[in-house]
Amino acid sequence: MNRHSEDPARACRFGFVEWFRPGEYARSEEVLADILAAGASHLRTHLSWAEYLAPGGEEWFDWLIPRLGAAIDLLPCLHYTPPSLSRTGRSSGAPRVLKDYADFVDHILTRYGAWFTHVELWNEPNNLLDWDWREDPEFDLFCEMVGAAAYWARHRGFKPVLGGPCPFDPYWLNLMGERGVLAVVEAVGFHGFPGTWDSEAASWGGWDLHLGEMRQIMDRHNPRAEIWITETGYSTWRNDELEQVRRFAKAINLPVARSYWYGYQDVAPDVPVQEGLWFDPRHYHLGIADHQGHPKLLGRLLQEGGLSRVDDVARLQGPGIMRPARPLVISGGAGFIGSNLADSFLREGREVIVIDNLSRPGVDRNLAWLEERHGGRVHPALIDIRDLPALEPALADASAVFHLAAQTAVTTSLERPIDDFEINARGTINLLEAVRKAGRQAPVIFASTNKVYGALPDLAMIETEDRYVPADPMLRAHGVGEGRALDFCTPYGCSKGVADQYVLDYAKSFGLPSAVLRMSCIYGPRQFGTEDQGWVAHFLIRALSGEDISIYGDGKQVRDILFIDDAVAAYRAVHAGIAEVSGRAFNLGGGAANAVSLNMVIREIDRLRGRGTGRNLAPWRAGDQLYFVADTRALRDAFGWRAATEWRKGLSALHDWLVEHRFPHLAEEGRRSAAR
Structure with a gap:
């Protein structure tokens, strides 16, 4: 699909999306260190035009951008109109003078250009909270604004990236091509969260379908442009951390030039994510570590052994359970006591369902040991006991349950x-x-x-x-x-x-x-x-x-x-x-x-x-x-x-x-x- 996907070394490169709010000096240092420890090579963060012009904004970004850019390949996303310059009085509105955005991009390239090579122009432009398309239904203002900024960024030797739409909209992307925007960018972002939002909204057709549509459109308008996954992730709001591991393993091996996982750290519960979405728990659990920095399963695997550890665990049996008649069930069955107890029954020819979320370091090795010794009589149910809908089918036919989790x-x-x-x-x-x-x-x-x-x-x-x-x-x-x-x-x-x-x-x-x-x-x-x-x-x-x-x-x-x-x-x-x-x-x-x-x-x-x-x-x-x-x-x-x-x-x-x-x-x- 994308010519860069043929390079195995590039296929294993991945990054994180992490937004830092003004004044988060200590958190920025902590998260950056964790991202590097996880083996990431890229970081995507926002450089808000509105925040930059707010009191203290320049001081904040003068510290943040060089600090991040010196440590990792940085992609700044330039978006959010200052309300005083907006046609609607909101950060999602188009600027009254469209050239002001290109001037802001030019200023950022001059001030911080030593710390990055690519610059992303806007974020989720078909999302009402990021771009008020009610005031710009044909995207005329957006195309003029971003097209001019992309042209100037290229002229100055930088590589512009068009912000990804969410959910994916091939008609919108083709419009960008017809308006000439695709011709002046080096890469186009794609946002997709299968299993968290897109699939539940019945708009998700699968990575192959959507990336194929995207490549066809781009080949018509700019075949040299790359496809980047600028946002993908999986929310663990149901505590299904193993599913996050599987989604991550899939995302970083997609045929794209870059893949950014959203995000490293959960949003703190007292922080409003987006207007009207405060109480949606999915927004608060997208990280591979919780809001206090404690790694989830994916975070721990990356720190323990990188992508190879992620692949090993992702290959373990998924949530669909092949249940024998009246099995024994052991929750925490991959743990110390659970694996020894399971082994004692398996040696007698019994069928055992092992319920475990693999949260404890090393227990996936115990599960592998059981499977090596007993093969198909071991039935992993890799779920969390806090996830009742996933727990019920694993226990439906149990003859007895040992609860050790x-x-x-x-x-x-x-x-x-x-x-x-x-x-x-x-x-x-x-x-x-x-x-x-x-x-x-x-x-x-x-x-x-x-x-x-x-x-x-x-x-x-x-x-x-x-x-x-x-x-x-x-x-x-x-x-x-x-x-x-x-x-x-x-x-x-x-x-x-x-x-x-x-x-x-x-x-x-x-x-x-x-x-x-x-x-x-x-x-x-x-x-x-x-x-x-x-x-x-x-x-x-x-x-x-x-x-x-x-x-x-x-x-x-x-x-x-x-x-x-x-x-x-x-x-x-x-x-x-x-x-x-x-x-x-x-x-x-x-x-x-x-x-x-x-x-x-x-x-x-x-x-x-x-x-x-x-x-x-x-x-x-x-x-x-x-x-x-x-x-x-x-x-x-x-x-x-x-x-x-x-x-x-x-x-x-x-x-x-x-x-x-x-x-x-x-x-x-x-x-x-x-x-x-």
């Missing part, structure tokens, strides 16, 4: 409590309602947390040389039982506690078979531990990386750690006996026999590695328990379950797995050392 970090819940609630509480309600709506009475087994018992401040503790132990001998012998009063602490404890209680209540109120496992610290292979969650694996990963371990508090806090094989056995036992235990909650942990302090775990890591590990001490964190050991006698009495793996053996198994799969150079060093 969650926001799992206390620290994240303190930073983003609304997101924490939406995922853990609202997501759980979505899942329960989807199961209830299906009408098959599928059991739901929920992964809760010991945090529902709060910080346990009333427990009298004895401080020993390397740990805290309860003063109560019964508590020392058995740990905290299910009879302990709930005491939600931190937003994470609240959201998981709410979900915990809803799962139990659905057994009472609706007769839905359900049970809850309040977990302590689970560890083992396929865990990608972080500082905030999965601390046993995180400690090992830091030590094997040769990095210090951060200790919040004094390291004497005690947890009962449970090896993953034993956790899987517990979930399977509850599943098998759900008819007898529906409506009950069980504590799940390593018990008193596997109660260890953080300092004890670090000493064992040092023994496994044969060297010491550095430690950084930091203040205690909110809600941190001095001591939590799960009393697992209820699980034992109901199912005969026991923690079979002694903690040192489990830690050694995790160490060996990490060396083999995360640090293969250490395994090779060990083999060479043994050979000597």
